[in-house]
Amino acid sequence: MPSVYNYLKPILLLAGASLLIPTAYGFYLNEPIAWPMLASALLLLLPGAGYTLTSFTQGAKNIWAVVLKERVLSWNFFPRKHEARPEMLSQSDALLLAALAWLLVPLVTALPYFFAGYKIEDGLFESMSGWTATGLSFVQNVEALPRSLIFFRSFTQWIGGVGILLFALLVLRTPVASQLLRAEGRDSISLSITKTVKIIWGIYLGLTLAGVAFLYFSGMPLFDSVNISMVSLATGGFSPTNSLAVNALQKLIITMLMLWGATSFTLHYAFWKREFDKINQNTEFKMMAAGVLFFAVLIVLFAGDSTEDALFHVSSALSGTGLSLSALEKWGDLPKYLLFLLMISGGCSGSTSGAIKIWRTFVMLNTIVARVRSAFLPEGAVQIIRVNQKVLRNEDVMESGAFVFMYLFVIMVSAFLLLMIGQTAMDAFFLTASALGNVGLSSSATWFAFPLLGKAVLFLCMWIGRVEILPALILIRQARHQGGL
Secondary structure (H helix, E strand, C coil): CCHHHHHHHHHHHHHHHHHHHHHHHHHCCCCCHHHHHHHHHHHHHHHHHCCCCCHHHHHHHHEEEEEEHHHHCCCCCCCCCCCCCCCCHHHHHHHHHHHHHHHHHHHCHHHHHHCCCCHHHHHHHHHHHHHHCCHHHCCCCHHCHHHHHHHHHHHHHHHHHHHHHHHCCCCCCCCCHHHHHHHCCCCCCCCHHHHHHHHHHHHHHHHHHHHHHHCCCCCCCCCHHHHHHHHCCCCCCCCCCEEECCCHHHHHHHHHHHHHHHCCCCHHHHHCCCCCCHHHHHHHHHHHHHHHHCCCCCCHHHCCCCCHHHHHHHHHHHHHHCCHHHHHHHHCCHHHHHHHHHHHHCCCCCCCCCCCCHHHHHHHHHHHHHHHCCCCCCCCCCCCCEEECEEHHHHHHHHHHHEEEEEEEHHHHHHHHHHHCCCHHHHHHHHHHHHHCCCCCCCCCCCCCCHHHHHHHHHHHHHHHHCCCHHHHHHHHHHHHHHHH
16 A cells, blocks of 8 residues: 555646646636635645655755756656666556545545535535546536636546546656556557657647647637637536537537547557558447447437537537537437437547447447357357457456446446436436546436435546546445455
């Protein structure tokens, strides 16, 4: 456990440092909400600097001397071989670290929401929804919020979308970098961890800036362009306005951004390297494209959406963004069910989207087909399951099957609890899938008035969905062990 806490400190440090950006914007606008933003940032910075003012000052000097002077300017972010490194973490400790980071950072950064007038449980909910890039929100009048708080919400989704741990790895190489990437659900790009992290962040920043430019030149105000580009690519869904009033071109741009966010960074890198064969041969990407088109046709038929609106809503549900152009509570159960299926599927592995992921869905479908086919084959016949030209091992199939089972089990238990507080069956399952998949779409007009139990269920679903279940179980087991339960 001490090594886990040693690794947790730089993660908190980097998360706190990132919040200085929206904090500076708040001070620039002379908005009082900037002070609680600064307090949240400092609370995250202090553990990494040693809990005392003296060590904090020395830590700031070290960051300037080592990170800014030596590493940023020379693009060499990582420790030299002679620098001391923390103790090696086991795989379970790496997962525990992911669970702790995704719990502590949202808890600490809920302060601005409290000072903005939120109740404690609503502020914690909003903060968790931001960092997990979910987008469920109790704010009914977003435009009444201070502009810096609107940007703060979007910024937490942008950082949370690519992952707090990946953000920390940009500055601190650890001997468990590969375990942390797996804990974040990230793909390696067949390169070193150093290059993988740099490339992912380069792609992420580049696509975000491209989205800002596209939206701005399509006629959207700059502030809205920045916020919507960040939350769309992060597949987050916090809107800077009460209603998303956009023209046809802007719908297309946002749809494109959401699908970019749902696409693996490995494929973005292949596109940048002009390795188009890798994209063409990627089964997961082709399934996503086919699924978007197929479900868009069904939404047009059964929800009465226009073609561009149907593509928008399907992309929003599949990618886990949660942006909506209409009140989904007015839809019938059939189109809601279609969105439910998309929300539990999710986008590509190694992307910013959550849920089960298309890769696991494809593995399980092929396993079922293979099992049925085996009934018609000679006894002892061997069947090979391939995904993206790779032969799957039994361990891959077992891992996918276990995850899907746990995921659906969490949905069933959580939906049962929402049924207990008076939600309809469709709304209970829809909201649970939305929170667990870090989506943010809502099918219920009454969820704003949820009692504490309902809010707690969705809060835990957002957290569990972001860390992908297993780290949450490890943290709970560790807490029980230390508590003697």
